[in-house]
Amino acid sequence: MHSKIFESYQPNDRSALIPLLQDVQNIYGYLPENALRDISDFVKVPLSRVYGVATFYNQFRLTPLGENIIRVCRGTACHVKNSANILFALETELGITAGQTTRDKKFTLEVVNCIGACSIAPVILVNDDYHGRITVKDIPKILKKYQTVKKTETAEVMK
Amino acid sequence: MVQLTINGIKVNAEEGMTVLEAAKSVGISIPTLCHLKNLDPTGACRICVVEIEGFKGLTPSCAYPVTEGMVVTTDSPRVRKARKTIVELLIENHPQDCLICVRNKNCELQDLSEQYGVREHRYVGETKCHAIDISSASMERDPAKCILCGRCVRVCHEVQKIGAIDFTKRGFTSIVTTPYNKGLNVSDCILCGQCILVCPTAALREKSSIKEVANALYDRKKYCIAQVAPAVRASLGEEYNMPLGTDVTGLLVTGLRRLGFKKVFDTNFAADLTIMEEATELINRIQNGGSLPMFTSCCPGWIKYVEMNRPEVLDHISTCKSPHEMEGAVLKSYYAKKMGIDPADIYVVSIMPCTVKKYESNRAELSADAMPDVDAVLTTRELVRFFKTAGIDFNDLPESEFDNPLGESTGAAAIFGTSGGVMEAALRTAYFKITGTELEHLEFEEIRGMAGIKEATVKIGDLDVSIAVVNGIGNVGPILDEVQNGTSKHHFIEVMACPGGCINGGGQPIHQKPEKVAKRVKALYKIDENAKTRRSHENESVITLYREFFGEPNSHKAHEILHTEYFDKRKIFKN
Numbered sequence A: 001m002h003s004k005i006f007e008s009y010q011p012n013d014r015s016a017l018i019p020l021l022q023d024v025q026n027i028y029g030y031l032p033e034n035a036l037r038d039i040s041d042f043v044k045v046p047l048s049r050v051y052g053v054a055t056f057y058n059q060f061r062l063t064p065l066g067e068n069i070i071r072v073c074r075g076t077a078c079h080v081k082n083s084a085n086i087l088f089a090l091e092t093e094l095g096i097t098a099g100q101t102t103r104d105k106k107f108t109l110e111v112v113n114c115i116g117a118c119s120i121a122p123v124i125l126v127n128d129d130y131h132g133r134i135t136v137k138d139i140p141k142i143l144k145k146y147q148t149v150k151k152t153e154t155a156e157v158m159k
Numbered sequence B: 001m002v003q004l005t006i007n008g009i010k011v012n013a014e015e016g017m018t019v020l021e022a023a024k025s026v027g028i029s030i031p032t033l034c035h036l037k038n039l040d041p042t043g044a045c046r047i048c049v050v051e052i053e054g055f056k057g058l059t060p061s062c063a064y065p066v067t068e069g070m071v072v073t074t075d076s077p078r079v080r081k082a083r084k085t086i087v088e089l090l091i092e093n094h095p096q097d098c099l100i101c102v103r104n105k106n107c108e109l110q111d112l113s114e115q116y117g118v119r120e121h122r123y124v125g126e127t128k129c130h131a132i133d134i135s136s137a138s139m140e141r142d143p144a145k146c147i148l149c150g151r152c153v154r155v156c157h158e159v160q161k162i163g164a165i166d167f168t169k170r171g172f173t174s175i176v177t178t179p180y181n182k183g184l185n186v187s188d189c190i191l192c193g194q195c196i197l198v199c200p201t202a203a204l205r206e207k208s209s210i211k212e213v214a215n216a217l218y219d220r221k222k223y224c225i226a227q228v229a230p231a232v233r234a235s236l237g238e239e240y241n242m243p244l245g246t247d248v249t250g251l252l253v254t255g256l257r258r259l260g261f262k263k264v265f266d267t268n269f270a271a272d273l274t275i276m277e278e279a280t281e282l283i284n285r286i287q288n289g290g291s292l293p294m295f296t297s298c299c300p301g302w303i304k305y306v307e308m309n310r311p312e313v314l315d316h317i318s319t320c321k322s323p324h325e326m327e328g329a330v331l332k333s334y335y336a337k338k339m340g341i342d343p344a345d346i347y348v349v350s351i352m353p354c355t356v357k358k359y360e361s362n363r364a365e366l367s368a369d370a371m372p373d374v375d376a377v378l379t380t381r382e383l384v385r386f387f388k389t390a391g392i393d394f395n396d397l398p399e400s401e402f403d404n405p406l407g408e409s410t411g412a413a414a415i416f417g418t419s420g421g422v423m424e425a426a427l428r429t430a431y432f433k434i435t436g437t438e439l440e441h442l443e444f445e446e447i448r449g450m451a452g453i454k455e456a457t458v459k460i461g462d463l464d465v466s467i468a469v470v471n472g473i474g475n476v477g478p479i480l481d482e483v484q485n486g487t488s489k490h491h492f493i494e495v496m497a498c499p500g501g502c503i504n505g506g507g508q509p510i511h512q513k514p515e516k517v518a519k520r521v522k523a524l525y526k527i528d529e530n531a532k533t534r535r536s537h538e539n540e541s542v543i544t545l546y547r548e549f550f551g552e553p554n555s556h557k558a559h560e561i562l563h564t565e566y567f568d569k570r571k572i573f574k575n
């Protein structure tokens, strides 16, 4: 599926590494292992380095995204408003830690810095919806809403 | 020439020298961690900082070139404080279990802690927590002990050109590991252990086999036999503060006997045997149109590399087992029969300078009737530890000789331990086999030394034999390309995975003395020079072995016991 991306690059060119990683991520939404191996072969950079680069930059993901992406703001304003508790509650509720995706692939949980909605801190962003001034008690309700959303409606997120 | 002042001392330095080197040249030592000789500086650890007049901040001396009139201070309250802080931060993110650590008393982090007088815990906080990678048969990786100096990464990528490990993630979670943090055994790693030799801590180490060997030695039913590789005798003394390049053969034999080995044999015997087989194989290939060039097969790191990366050239590799495997195979066949011992009771321990050989001894095809040719491999370092545990005072041992018949060897075998040695030994015998006369001049200077690729043409009879010696797996790429696209002009190519050959193997004593390889090599050449016989085909015990058992080199029986096969492993390791 990703073999076409190589057409626009010269083989053995190390500088193509990051653009290639971006292209692959655009296709799958994450970086699958076999794509990393193909890139390693193509640019002639050891797989360890390709993997190292992919894990160094925050823009790259190594696991597929869930249908819904929950971003918990851990910026200063939200921190003051106890966003740590919100994160902890979400982790407990979903049974995963930040950066992971639930087994049923419904939710991916991520931590972000200030998302510019400090006035309604603490904030979480689910897909494109802001949920502000939330408390730990609101979490089950919010999750429930997205649990029932049909796959087709979230397809946008997956690209 | 550049003139500068370091700590008030006038220094004449060469253009392009770093401040670190200039300081060293006048006996001023500056600590380093990320710095590796002969590789470009990264300036990552900053332990080497100094004050340079006119500069605001502190400057890493390993990365800064000298300039005319420069005034440097390498030791000041400010410098000390900076260095001490770096050390303290490293220590606080470290397991601090020195008492039970394999690198206790041979650890650069410990040394720095002592040097900068760290006496209290000032930065207590979260410490990293990573699992130990015990997946490979040869090595262990313990990232919790890693101080992220990057030396292993650079050796693996830039010297060995393997690139099995690298920095991953960032910040506090940063860890040097294999892709996907999977084990070394499923990575590109060839287990050469070159990374162990540069690691300042115990984050990289061999997988120890001392326990198994100790148990076997205690087992009354087992007939334990030790064999010693050529390179070990020229390096082991370093662990006992003997001068670099001291030949400790005699002490080593006594020490092994005291450990409880019933017999102590010499892998050099099998090296001579290897030469008989390999030279014959080469001549056969040349005369009967076999795959040429032929590669040597003594180095299991090289074999692992080819199987994983270039299976296309597998039929160019000599089918000879490596010397210690041959020795083991002969012990469990010929010797067992001769002595009336059940081969199942024989336990062969190889004392090797090499980490890969642990993996090699586990290879299924290097066995007969489900009995491995070699039961366990101890590196030079492990043997020293074993001696200590057993209360053997190495320095005070009397000397003794190897047992026979598998203890006799020629000078040709001794130089197996150094790059170019296998080739040189093979040429001495091939010359005799082809022409029926002996070589006048035994030394082949063109293929000695530390160059990455050494090439020569040798006239044997009316045949011009073109040879090459690849010194370090990082140099093998172009040679393999030539072989693969059919443009290689060579007949015979030696490859050793470690730079310098086994003498600098991943199981050898760890220290960063720059002279170590050259001095050890010298010791091996000296053994060769002083040897009574210097050509493998003059080894009387080898001649007897052929007469009594194998018939002639490459006979059917020799093939069965002394030769092996290789497998395409690219499929397993890539995708």
Ligand code: SF4
Pocket: B155, B156, B160, B162, B163, B164, B165, B188, B189, B190, B191, B192, B193, B194, B195, B196
């Ligand atoms: S053992 Fe050799 S190949 Fe493996 S990681 Fe270390 S240097 Fe690289």
Ligand code: SF4
Pocket: B145, B146, B147, B148, B149, B150, B151, B152, B153, B176, B195, B198, B199, B200, B201, B203, B204
């Ligand atoms: S494993 Fe050793 S050599 Fe490699 S980065 Fe860590 S401390 Fe340095």
Ligand code: SF4
Pocket: B192, B298, B299, B300, B301, B302, B353, B354, B355, B356, B357, B496, B497, B498, B501, B502, B503, B504, B505, B506
């Ligand atoms: S060169 Fe010698 S020590 Fe190094 S991997 Fe090969 S056999 Fe082992």
Ligand code: FES
Pocket: A073, A074, A075, A076, A077, A078, A079, A113, A114, A115, A116, A117, A118, A119, A121, A122, A123
């Ligand atoms: S700190 Fe959370 S939105 Fe600004």
Ligand code: FES
Pocket: B031, B032, B033, B034, B035, B042, B043, B044, B045, B046, B047, B048, B049, B060, B061, B062, B063
């Ligand atoms: S040794 Fe100079 S920066 Fe690390």
